[in-house]
Every structure is written in structure tokens, then in C-alpha cells.
Amino acid sequence: MLKEFLVNVLPVVIxxxxxxxxxxxxxxxxxxSRHTNNIQAMLELLAEFRSASFHDQHDYVCARLQQEHSPDVGVRGLPxxxxxxxCNVVYYYQSLANLTVFHIVDQELFLPILRYRIIHVWQAARPYVERERELRGSDGSYxxxxxxxxxxxxxLxxxxxxxxxADSRHVRRRRWWRSR
Incomplete structure (x- = not known):
């Protein structure tokens, strides 16, 4: 009986x-493979942060652009x-946005890291973008x-x-305790 059962069940298990x-x-x-795509894209995008000129331009867009130039001219009217x-700063984030919208990279990798910057760049760029949309007569896709x-x-x-x-630390601690 046991032998017949094993003969019947063993092939199914295999x-x-x-x-x-x-x-x-x-x-x-x-x-x-997905993580490889994310890592490559993340390295290329974050490489820009090694550039002091990018940081200078980022600070300029977020802190001084509206003080020095009216949004009434749109983007095209800026000196x-x-x-x-x-363009360097805003289109950098637009590229990141395109990659996340089309699921080429996982937004969970970028959004938490760049949260503060994304929000502040959009706040600074928004009046210029809205005016540029008006000037272009566009459908709002700009x-x-x-x-x-x-x-x-x-x-978020x-x-x-x-x-x-904190979650990452908790998972690492759990793995460490299991490995002991």
C-alpha cells in the first residue's frame, strides 16, 4: 500500500x-533585471549631483529666479x-518624471531621496510653466x-x-538574528 502510494505521488512531487x-x-x-535598470538609471541621474554647477543652478532656480525675473515672461522670455x-534643472526632473511615469524606473527609489528637491523645484518652476502653457496655447502637457x-x-x-x-534596519536585525 505505501509502496503504491509512493509510486503514484512521487512523480507528481517531482x-x-x-x-x-x-x-x-x-x-x-x-x-x-528590473533592479539593474533602476540602478543604471539612478546612477546616471544622480551623477548630475556631483556637479557643483548643477547645485548652483538648482539653488538659483529655487531661491533667486522669481526675485530676478517675472514669471509673466514664461520660460521663453527668460534671459x-x-x-x-x-532648463538644466527643470528638465532634469522632467526626465526623472518621464522614467517613473512610464515605469522604466521604480519611483520608490527616487521619490523619497529627492522629495524635498522635487517639491521645491516644482514650486519655483510652476508660475513659469503655467505662463508658458498660456503663451503656447497648449493643452497643459508642457x-x-x-x-x-x-x-x-x-x-508622500x-x-x-x-x-x-527604520524598516530597513528592522529587516536587517531580523536577518542577523536568524543567521545566528
């Missing part, structure tokens, strides 16, 4: 294992240096991905990054 292992490996490979700073990214970012609790760090 078949299930033969299906489960490649499926698990495929899912894991997909996850690794060359102001427009260069605006820099709309950045606007959406800023909205999503503002919806201000403690989101700290909460993720």
Missing part, C-alpha cells in the same frame, strides 16, 4: 518541483543664463510629467524616507 524551481528562478531573474539654469511627479511626491508623508530607513 513534476511540481520541476515546474516550481524554474518559475521561481524566472521571477527572481525578472526582479534582478539666456536664467533660461539655461531653468512639463506635465514633472507636475505629476511633484504631486505624487507631495503626497514627510517621514516616508525615515520610515523606510
Amino acid at each position: 513534476a511540481v518541483i520541476a515546474i516550481a524551481v524554474p518559475t521561481w528562478l524566472g521571477i527572481r531573474q525578472t526582479r534582478v 539666456h543664463d536664467a533660461k539655461a539654469a531653468f 512639463l506635465s510629467a514633472l507636475e505629476e511627479l511633484a504631486r505624487r511626491t507631495a503626497d 508623508p514627510h517621514t516616508y524616507l525615515h520610515d523606510r530607513i
